[in-house]
Amino acid sequence: MDEDALREFITARSGALLRSAYLLVGDRAHAEDLLQTALIKTYLAWPRVRDHGALEAYVRRTMATTATSWWRGRRFRERPHIEVPDRAEADPVDPRIEHDAMWSLLRALPARQRAVLVLRYYEGLSEAEIADALHMSRGTVKSHASRALTALRDRLTRQTTTDDDRTGVRR
Amino acid sequence: MSLEQRISTTMARAAEGVGAAGFTADEILHKGRTARVRRRARRTAAGVIAVVLAVVATLTATNLPDRTSQIPAGPTSPASPSPTLTGWPIPTSAPQSGTPAQDLGITIANGAEITSPHGRFTMSLPAGTYIIRGVHVVGGWVVTTESALHPQVDSWFQPSNGGAPIRLASERWETDGNRLVVASLTEATMTAYLLPSMVRIAQTRIPTDDNSSIAGVQIVDGVVYADYMHDASPLRTARWDLNTNAVTILAKTVLAWGFGGGSMLRMTGDGDGGTACADIVPTERFAEGGTTGVCSAYLGRAVGTLSPDGKRIVFRAANQPMLLVDAADLHAGVWRPTTITAAKYFIGWDRSSAFLTHDGDPIPKGDGNPSPILRCTGPDTCSPIGLSAGNPLFFVVTDNLG
Numbered sequence: 001m002d003e004d005a006l007r008e009f010i011t012a013r014s015g016a017l018l019r020s021a022y023l024l025v026g027d028r029a030h031a032e033d034l035l036q037t038a039l040i041k042t043y044l045a046w047p048r049v050r051d052h053g054a055l056e057a058y059v060r061r062t063m064a065t066t067a068t069s070w071w072r073g074r075r076f077r078e079r080p081h082i083e084v085p086d087r088a089e090a091d092p093v094d095p096r097i098e099h100d101a102m103w104s105l106l107r108a109l110p111a112r113q114r115a116v117l118v119l120r121y122y123e124g125l126s127e128a129e130i131a132d133a134l135h136m137s138r139g140t141v142k143s144h145a146s147r148a149l150t151a152l153r154d155r156l157t158r159q160t161t162t163d164d165d166r167t168g169v170r171r
Numbered sequence: 172m173s174l175e176q177r178i179s180t181t182m183a184r185a186a187e188g189v190g191a192a193g194f195t196a197d198e199i200l201h202k203g204r205t206a207r208v209r210r211r212a213r214r215t216a217a218g219v220i221a222v223v224l225a226v227v228a229t230l231t232a233t234n235l236p237d238r239t240s241q242i243p244a245g246p247t248s249p250a251s252p253s254p255t256l257t258g259w260p261i262p263t264s265a266p267q268s269g270t271p272a273q274d275l276g277i278t279i280a281n282g283a284e285i286t287s288p289h290g291r292f293t294m295s296l297p298a299g300t301y302i303i304r305g306v307h308v309v310g311g312w313v314v315t316t317e318s319a320l321h322p323q324v325d326s327w328f329q330p331s332n333g334g335a336p337i338r339l340a341s342e343r344w345e346t347d348g349n350r351l352v353v354a355s356l357t358e359a360t361m362t363a364y365l366l367p368s369m370v371r372i373a374q375t376r377i378p379t380d381d382n383s384s385i386a387g388v389q390i391v392d393g394v395v396y397a398d399y400m401h402d403a404s405p406l407r408t409a410r411w412d413l414n415t416n417a418v419t420i421l422a423k424t425v426l427a428w429g430f431g432g433g434s435m436l437r438m439t440g441d442g443d444g445g446t447a448c449a450d451i452v453p454t455e456r457f458a459e460g461g462t463t464g465v466c467s468a469y470l471g472r473a474v475g476t477l478s479p480d481g482k483r484i485v486f487r488a489a490n491q492p493m494l495l496v497d498a499a500d501l502h503a504g505v506w507r508p509t510t511i512t513a514a515k516y517f518i519g520w521d522r523s524s525a526f527l528t529h530d531g532d533p534i535p536k537g538d539g540n541p542s543p544i545l546r547c548t549g550p551d552t553c554s555p556i557g558l559s560a561g562n563p564l565f566f567v568v569t570d571n572l573g
Contacts, residue, residue: 003200010196019186027468032193036202043203102181121179122186153174 006046009055010039017059023118024067026107038062060123061133064115105155113148116141267543269555275546276522277556280305285312294329294336308348310367315342326353330367337369345388345395350413352395354385359399361388363413375418377409389427391435391454398424428474430454431524432481434498437464440471447471451481451502465506476517478524485517485526493517493528495550513553514545521546528553 014035021031021038041062042055106114112134119125119133127145131138172180272279278287280302283294287307294302296316303324305314311330318324326344327336328351340362343354350372351364359377364370377383377399389396395411408421428436435454440447450464473488477498484501486494486508493515494508511528518527530542547553 007196007200010199014192014194014196015189018192019189022189023182023186028189030468030472031189033472035192036194036199039199040203043200100181100184102177103185106178106181106185117178118182121175122182149174152178156174 006043006055013056013059014039017056017063020060020118020123021063021067023106023122024063024111024115026114034063034067037066041066057133060119064119064133065135067111067115101156102152105152108155109148109151113144113151116144117148120145267555267558269546269557271557275525275556277527278305278307279558280314283316285314292329292331294327296327296336300325306346306348308346308351308366313339313344313346313351313366315344328364328366328369343385343388345390347390347392350390350393352388352390354388354397357384359383359385359397359409361385361395361397361411363390363395373411373413373416375411375416377411377418378420379407387426391427391430391457394457396421396425396427396457398426425457427457428476430481431477431479434477434481436475436477436484436498438470438475447473449475449484449486449501451477451484451498463504464501465504467506476520478520478526479522480524482524485511487517509550511547511550513547513551514542518544527556 017038018031018035021035022028025031025034038059042059045058106117109117115134116130119130120127125133127138127141131141134141136144273286273288276288278285280286282301283296285292285294285302285305292312294312294314297318300316300318302314303317305312308328310332311328313326313328314336315324315326324342326339326342328339329336339351339353341353341356343356345352346366349366351366351369352361353364354361359379361375361377362371363373365372377385377397379399383399385397385399387398393413395413397409397411399407399409408423408425410419410421411417423439426438428438433453434451435457436449437452437457438447438449446466446468447470448464448466449470469488469491470486473486473491475484475486475496477484482498484496484498486496493511495511496506496508500507514528514530516529518529520526525546525548527544527546529544543555544558545553546556
């Protein structure tokens, strides 16, 4: 196994990957767990990864699928050896974003809906690429995206209405 | 600005402040190597010689009439008698000095042999099969096994009267000691059986779409709670009343993490890893809302287990130390955890509400000794339990039937 190539990749790309992980899970420490888990999975799969040029896409896909299955995965009886151990003191994220209304709404979305939006609007993937990454049909991708956008619109409208009520604005 | 643009801008801003990763490439490579060694140990070992199964044997096994002829076609097929395996294809664990497990009321499964404080029982399992999980129930044991020779996991009901083990349709099962619920691995269907007769008493399908499957089940006072998931939703919980056969879907995901002292650890959340709430409630209040307890993002990622006496909880989450929490504190809404310093991995509770743990990999590897299995009465008061050579390399503890 060419560990040097993987070491070089992790060193160069872990910052960018961590940002994606953060958007997927909405929590800094959790994002670091997610990225470490995805990188370890990638290490184990490395001999089977034929196209090393597509390594980043592989890690991102692993993160997305892991993020959407985390709760489900933990439901099963755990065995100690599958846990990813130790370390994860995270730097606090910019506190200003914590008060951003849209970010709060994005974080409140169900994991799969959020993953679809992250892949679409942050990673810039097409519907087909998202479907491939998340192992779902294009129809399901559309359905998740549509539900997420509808939920965001509804909640934003409700928020605006509430704010207007508070400030006495009439429509 | 359109909604899509706003999403894109917000995500870019949120991602900006994340900073650098708190680990190095070499740390990941080291963890990867360790994971690979463990995986190989499991596979080739196929690993494991045996499994310690600490079982809280609170129910009395009784010899009930063998009524296996009433079992429906689904979960049956007795195991074929197996030749005795004289050795396992991996190193066995080292002996460990300390108070013998049986003297502590701990039941151990070693391969196909179950050793409790009351005696030994050897299951008739296919060659190379070892127990990885078990629960002592009325009239026998319900166990899950792995094969050292094939990538195969099976579950069984083993009558204590010496009858042949009965293979279950799925490894996804749960029992309250008197009833057994088996959930399909591929569909949202469940079947309930009476123990030890294994007579089928009910069957249902959660009213959801075809892509749904059940992640786990719990059974409390004749009511089954199943968490399930399908493509278009986060985890949800269905309530199945075995007396009326009625199925209802709960508004929030509700999970039970252990029963003890007439209470249970109930966790509720939105099911996708966000904030969750934990509380200690009487078992009959499982599905009720209005939790007191504590809510936090940590709990959304944590797994908790209630002690058999219902007084303490161990919480653990990835990359976090294990925490010991007083159940009364939690119920009062006070979050006052104590970090468990003696070890990192939780195995389970014993019958006296001490917990079993270890500090690393109990699998002996070429580069070091396996870590000892400890019994802890407090966060830093632990001592090794006595085990003979050849005991398990990893193990799973039963649910508390308390």
